[in-house]
Structures are given as structure tokens and as C-alpha cells.
Amino acid sequence: MKLKLIFGLLLLGLTAISCIDNIHPAGKAAKTEEAEQETADFKFWTWMTADAKRTDESYTAEFKKYSDNGLDAVLINTNADAELLARLTPLATAQGLEVHAWMFTMNRPGDTVALQHPEWYAVSRDGKSTFDNRPYVDYYQFLCPTREGSRNHILSLVDKLSKVEGVSSFHLDYIRYPDVFLPIGLLPKYDLVQDTELPEYDFCYCDACVEKFEELHHKNPREMENTAIDMEWKQFRLNQIKAVVDDAYKVAHDNGKILTGAVFPYPEMADHMVRQRWDKWDIDVVLPMIYHNFYNEEIDWIGFATGQGVKDLEGTGTELHTGIYVPEMSAEDLATAIQLAKDNGAKGAAFFDGNALTDEQLAVIKAAN
Template identity: 60%
Template sequence: MRQGINLLLLLLVLATSCTNPQKETASKKVENTKQPFKYWTWYGAGHTVPDSIHIANFKKFAKHGIDAVLIDTRADADRLSKIAPFAIKAGLEVHAWMFTMNRPGDSIALQHPDWYMVSRSGKSCFNDRPYVDYYQWLSPSHPEARQHIWNLVEGLAKVEGITSVHLDYIRYPDVYLPVGLLPKYNLVQNEELPDFDFDYSDAAVEKFQKKYGKNIKEIEVPAIDIEWKQFRLNEIKAVVDGAYEIAHKHGKKLTAAVFPYPEMADHMVRQRWDKWQIDAVLPMIYNNFYNEGLDWVKFASEQGIRDLEGKRTQLHTGLYIPEMSAEEVKNAIETVKESGAAGVAFFDIKETHYKTIKASKK
């Protein structure tokens, strides 16, 4: 009897050892299946632009190798539902691009001055905006402002045929500008300046005090209060995670335009995107804004990929190309491919770039 049992166990072990490698191999094949390298572009669908122009532009994108288009309709879902079919018919994947925390000219938000972020110097984005006039930032700590953003996400997510809702300006205003832009504003930013350090709105200050038991306005040097910094990172994360749930509820993905890599984004705009629930990020690795070359594009892409290790979030490198020659665009695309990114996104394609972009797909 014992011999019979031993023989049975031996057969079971042999059977298991014969079948497991096949399963493991099949599993590895699935894991290692890579998606084609994707080409994206951002596109503003102005309300005064005729449909015939949009149709022509979408056809041009598709003809020259673009796979996905991020369409800005000012978060107008009805407008997107009319424009998106033109892009889909042209063979493009459509993503609904929206301004998120920065909501310039938002007719609903403008009825609520208390929804807006406030600087350490006491200036509200409602009527006293940092850097440029279109910087009208809502506070992620104000529950009604947050819900307003989620309502906009849901409206876009309901549009048939789109692939994702794409969050832009999903952060705080720039604590530090890219070094290449500082001369434009005649600024020196060697520390966190009061006019560019947000959010000291009542909603944020009260929420922070309730959670941590201290009034941030009474802290002598807020910049070194780690809990205050983490609080703001978490407030943005909460908006993103909520948007993720909404988008997925409607069968859509969530994507976002972000700063070059998480540590840098954390430092510059209170944005730690490697901690978010999100399907894909398009870091804006605009090297000329930082007085950097293509080696930095590769470094920043690789750094972001490392920070996302173990997550399902894809990284597609964003390039700012209007000032690049065709040859520079070609080299930039190759650099992004070498970095291991899942794709490349072009901001402001010029006529001189199209042939290069198409040729690079071969």
C-alpha cells in the first residue's frame, strides 16, 4: 500500500514538473508582449475653427504617423462629442485633454471666489494671478472645487469612442519656473518665494490644521515643514485617484501631462505622479525650457520609468518641438526610443516636421 502511495505521489510530481514550465513560459510571453511605440500630439479644437479644418488636421496627423490625439475642448463634453468622431474616423485614438486645477475663465468656478488657491503672500488666484493672466488655480482642498473638477472628468468620460480623460495642470502653480523661463519674467528663484507658494486658502489651512493640529500660517518657515509639503502632494493625489475611479467607471482610462520626473515635479509644482492611480503619464520633458540637451531627455525619461517600476502606469515622453529642426526632431525621437519609453508626444508640430515623424516610424 505504501509503495502504491509513493508511486502515485511520484507521478503527480512528474506531471506538475512537466506542465509548470509551459505555463510559466506562456505567462512570460504575455508579460513580455510590448505594445507598439506610440506617437501622440496635443491639439486645441478651437470653437471658431470650422469642422473641415479639424478633419483635415486629423487626416494629416494619421497620414504622417500620429497614433493618438489629445483634444482640448475646454472640458466641453458636447463639443468633444462632435469633434472626436472626426479623429476616430481618421484612424486616431482620442484622448480628452482638460485643464484641471488651473481653470482659466471657468464660468462656474468664477462664481465662487473661495474655491481658488491663495499664495503665502495672501494673493488669491481668483483676481491676482501668478506669472500669467490665465493662471486661475482651484484649490484641491475645497470640497466643492474638487467635485466640480470630478464633474468635468465625468462629462468627458461619458463621450463615446474616446480612450482616456487626459489631465493637464494637475498640480499647484510653479513654485520654481524652469530655469530657461526665468529671464522672461525677470525673476530669481533661489528659494520658495511667498508670491509663488500656494495653497494658503481657508479651505486648505483649516483642513491641514484639523489633520495635523497646527496652523501653517503661524509656522515661521513653511518650506521646511515636511507635513505641509506632503499634505499638498496628497491633495493632488486625491483629485487624481478620484478621477481615475470616475474614468474607469465609464470604461475609459486616465492619463496626464506631468513635469519631467517625480522628484523634480515634487520640487517644482507639488506633484508626485509616481504615487498616483493612473494609466499613463506624458512627462513634458521640454529640454529647451531647462537649457538642456537630448541627453537630459533620455535621463529624465529613464528616471521616470525607474520611479514607475512595479506599476502598470506607462510613460510616454513629451517633447516641445516648434524650435527644433527636422534633424533635431529625428534625433529626439531616437533618444526617446532608446530610453525605453512607451511612446513620444509632440507639442506644436510644424510643417517641416511631418516627413521626419513619418519616416521615423519605419
Template identity: 45%
Template sequence: MKNLFILIIGLVLISCNQTNKENQNQTDTRFTFSTWIHADKTFDKTVWKNRFKHFRELGISEVLVGGNHEHLADIVALATNFKIKIHAWMWTLNRPNDTIANKHPEWYAVNRNGQNSLEYRAYVDYYQWLSPFHPEAREYIKNNVRKLAKIKGLASIHLDYVRYVDVILGADLQPQYNLIQSTEMPEYDFGYHPIAREGFKKLFDKDPMELEHPELSTEWRQYRLNAITTLVNELVEIAHSENQKMTAAVFPFPEMARQMVRQAWNNWNLDAAYPMLYQNFYRENINWIGFATEQGVRDVNFPIIAGLYSPGLREPADLEKAIRLAKEKGAKGISIFSADDLTEEQQAVFIKLKTELLNL
């Protein structure tokens, strides 16, 4: 009788497991269109209604809203009428003109030359990066997530700029700054905050600043990667404690992200990642979007939403190919930057594919 009871329990567990897998597979077949957009300083209900109506015509059902979050609750409430989900798009470590952070220069990232990111702004003026090593900076970022987590109805809190300054720019971006980055140049190599150096020295009896080639130290690179990873996973815990999902915009695939911006997103406990597959930044062809998508899907156990850059896909045929490749290689959707800037020809591609790929 005991053996019969055990057998019945086993069959029930197998059945439940199979049901869960079937439900997961059903969810996995859903493909979505989404977009990153910026919110205005004021909330105009009519403007947002027209915006959402237009997005639905394109098949876009998820919108990542950045900029002013003061009216996010109103945006979420309005979006439900159009069956659109809203994500809170948050700039994480790059905090340009942050009036609170600006009062604490010691919070900011430091490069290999010893320059503070608040005072030395690599590439562009809005690059003002906090250090993931400073405990008060980390707490400040956590508080930003806690505030967003209180907003009801969000599809996710969406992290962006959760990395270091680009130590290597994309090949097509370097000429814009009169650069040839064949090596990791010290002014763009960040993560040398005094707290980071002290912790590394305590662990390895070496100050990374005193290494002949710190950029070649695998331990020093991993040490910096870990600082970002632990921060992200702590933010995920905060979001999940409030029943909010956590997603992130990331560099194209984990190995590339590690090299270019010290970002090991395959170690993050995300609910989904949005790799920014802006092929024109790297002088790559459309097929590269498929390659990068496939690599990301292989490297993680959470959904991938392929980020596409509308100015780099001006030809309708290229845009259509990119969307089809993303789906073919395992992405659960695409996110365009930005639907506000699509040409009529690009909009026609979305309208065409929403019937075929979204069953709308």
C-alpha cells in the same frame, strides 16, 4: 487524485499568467506618435478631415484635443475613419475665465502671502487656480470629468494642470518674468487655503502660515501633495466606472515635479502619463530627455509617453534624437506639442521614423 487536480489547476494558472505576460509584452512593443492640439469654437468637418489626413501622413495615431469639448463626439466619430484615437484634454485645477468657478472666489488657491489666485494671478493672467482642498471645487472638477466620461469612444480623459502654481520656474523661463528663484518665494508658493491650514493644524497643532520656514516643512509639503494625489485618484475612479481611461500631462519626472509644482504623479493610479520633457525650459541638452524618460519609467508601473516641445527641437537632428532616446529609455510613444506647428523639416523626421519605429 486530489493532488493531481491541484497540480492541473496550478499548471493552468501558470499557463494563463504566462499568456497574459506575453500579451502584455506584445502590447508593450507598440510605439506611438501623438500630439496635443486645440479645438476651434466651431466644428468644420472638412478642416478636421484634412487635419487627420495630415496627421496620418506623419504617423500620428492619437490626438489629445483641448479647448472646446462641445463637438468632441463628432471629432471622435470622424477620427475613427482615419484610425486615430481621440483623448479629451482637460484643464483641471487651472481654470482661466471659468464663468462658474469665478462666482466662487472661495474655491481658489491661496499663496503664502494670503493672496487668492483669482485676484492675484502668478506669472500670467490665465493662471487662475482652484484649490484641491475646497470640497466644492473638488466636486466641480469631478463633475467636469463625469461629463467627459459620457462621451463614447474616447481613448482617455487627459488631465492637465493638475498641480499647484509653479513655485519654481524653469531656468530659461525665469528671465521672462525678471525673476531669480533661488528660494521658494511666498507669492508663488500656493496651497495655503484656509481649509488646508485648518486641517494641517488639527493634525499637527501647527498653522503652516505661522511656521518660520513653511517651505522647509516636509510634513506641510507632503500634506499638499496628498491633496492633489487623492483628487486625481478619485477622478480616475470616476473615469474607470464609465470604462474610460485616465491619463495626465505631468512635469518631467516625479522628484522634479514634487519640487517645482507639488505633484507626486508616481502615486497616481493612471493608465498612462505624458511627462512634458521640454528640455529648453530648463536649459538642458537633448540627452536630458532620455534621462527624464528613464527616470519616469523607473518610478511608475504604467506607460510613459514622452512629451516633446516642437519649438525646442527646431533642428531635425535634435528632434530625431529626442524621439529615438524616448523609445530607447522605455517610453511607449511620444507626444508633440504641437503637430500643427511643425516645420517641413520636422515633418520629414516624423515621416522618416514612422516607417522604422511604427512599422507603417
């Protein structure tokens, strides 16, 4: 009897082990498949600037290099030239790449149409227009988001570029005001200290903005003692940028395209630095430029800023793809940055910019697929 009992227990144990052996590989396989699916769904992008003088052959070689090394999409800046975009799009798609029409939006340096309308430009608190007084750098010529003429001009460019056949999205850049505060790592370059909102970097105080704000809130921002603490004035400007984005979203979608945008690292920081609250926008995909070295941060900050943005976007339906600044970044650091983006909920990673990607960095991207 005792031998039968022992034999029964041994048989039961062997059966249990057999069941565990049968369950474990399946569970392991399921987890492996899930991880592989997450990797497959993770998109790699690069920003690039086009030059009409380059040959089709040179562009085909560049697009092939990106595709061969695991990149999925190119964001092409043609300076709003729809004909150039239409020329390059089939070259890129032939190499298996998505094409996104990247355009400087509120910042329109050298825009020949806008330059005929000096009143369209943003005005600082000290009364200077970016038409002829440009903050920080010579290419900062920001338009006012409130004026009907400047808004309609921007939306006409969105319409023109998003109608190009084969383009996947219209990609907003500089969809904001000039920097109220520069990234801390850039301040020494301009010999600046910015511990308050300085009037020469505080926009927009043009007549159209002041009149519209007065209609809504019955006070004049030019007469405020401390504009930095007036939440209605701050919210007004956030809303003016949001209105341009939301209209661009309608235009892009009417043309069968999605809307994407390059934004500051996470919504609270973007709000503080450039009046940009992108978690409130109608937009399909955001690519926050989490350029850690601009902020004197360690590489792990890429994970923090990615996670913060993902959390702020919960429930919105907007995807976040982490923007990474590759110059001066080692291949090992790039591998870490990509993993940090994945671990903190990003749906992809975008690199600034294509010309700066080294062979070693491209190998990292290929291996991360």
C-alpha cells in the same frame, strides 16, 4: 587511418558550420521581429486645441495629415466643451486616430461656474487668491484641491468629458499647484530670481487647507517660520493633488475610459517645482513634458529624464510616454529625441503641439514607425 581521421574532422567542421548557418539567420530574424514589435508598440501622440468655428472638413484634413504621417492619437483641448468633443471624435477616429479628452484641471482660467465661487481658488502664502491675483500670467487661475466645491466641480467635468462616445481617455493637465519654481530657462522672461520658495508663488494657504492640516498635524502653516522645510506641510499638499487624481481615475474608469496626464519631467523634479508626485498616483499613462530647452538642457536630457521617470514608475503599472516640445527643434533633433525616448524605456512620444509640426518633422515621425 590518418586520412579517415582528417576526413571525419572536416565533416564535423562542415556540420558545425551548417548548424551555425542554420541558427544564425533564425536568431537574427527573431531579433529583427522583436525590434519591429517594439517600434509597432511605440505610440505617437500630439496635443491640439479645438475651435468650434472651424469646419468639419478642415478638421478631417488635419486628422488625415496626422494619421498619414504615423501619429496614433490626438489629445484635444475643447475647454471642457463635451459637445465640441463629441463632434470632433468621430472625425478623428474615422482617420484611425485615438481621441483623448485633454482638459486644464486645477488651473481653470475663465471657468464660468468656478468664477461664481471666489472661495474655491488657491491662496498664496502672502494671502493673495488666484481669483483676482494671478501669479506669472493672466491665465493662471488655480482652484484649491482641498475644498469640496472645487473638487466636485472638477470631477463633474471629468465625468462629462469621459462619457463622450469614442474617447479613449480623460487627459489631466495642470494637475498641480502654481509653479513654486519656474523652469530655469523661463526665469529671464519674468525677470525673476527663484533660489528660495517665495511667498507669492507658494500655494495653498486658504482656510480650508489650513483647517484640514491643523486637524491632522496640530500646527498652522501660516505661523511657520520656514514652510519650505516642513515635510508634513509639503506632503499634505502632494496628497491633496493625489486625491483629486485618484478620484478622477475612478470616474474615468467607471465610464469605461483610462486616465492619462501631462506632468512635469520626472517625479522628483515635479515634486520640487509644482507639488506633483506623479509616481504615487492612480493613473494609467503619464506624458511628462520633457521640454529640454525650458531648462537650458541639451537634447540628451530627454533621455535622462525619460529614464528617471521610467525607473520611478517600476512596479506601478503606469506607462510613460515622453512629451517633446517641437518648436525650434530641427528634424534631426526630433529624430534624436524620439530615439532617446525609445532607448530609455518610454512607450511612446507626444508632441506639443500639432500646429507646430513641420512637414520635415512629420516625415521624421513617419520614418520612426
